[in-house]
Amino acid sequence: MKFQTAKNVSLALIMAGIMIGLLGSITLESGTSEYTFSFITMLVLVGLSLLILFVWGKCPKCKKRIFYQVYKYKKCPHCGASLTGDTKGKKGAAKKK
Numbered sequence: 444m445k446f447q448t449a450k451n452v453s454l455a456l457i458m459a460g461i462m463i464g465l466l467g468s469i470t471l472e473s474g475t476s477e478y479t480f481s482f483i484t485m486l487v488l489v490g491l492s493l494l495i496l497f498v499w500g501k502c503p504k505c506k507k508r509i510f511y512q513v514y515k516y517k518k519c520p521h522c523g524a525s526l527t528g529d530t531k532g533k534k535g536a537a538k539k540k
């Protein structure tokens with residue numbers, strides 16, 4: 444997965460997780476199984492998102508993990524490489540999952 448893709452996917456997951464969590468806490472009565480389910484779904488989505496960031500949230504150039512600052516930086520804080528997608532030069536050397 445590309446850095447940019449990982450970033451978008453994790454952002455979407457976090458958004459979905461927060462939405463579900465918020466909707467659940469607003470519309471569902473606490474203590475019900477639906478409420479618990481929405482809460483767990485939120486945790487799972489946010490957890491997945493963090494996992495994606497953890498696994499794929501790396502600089503495409505120096506492979507250093509960026510993680511927390513993923514949404515903040517457009518350039519790698521370590522080596523200054525662009526994080527916004529186009530890595531000039533090598534195009535998809537080995538397809539990594």
Ligand SMILES: [Zn+2]
Nearest residue numbers: 502505519522
């Ligand atoms: Zn870097």
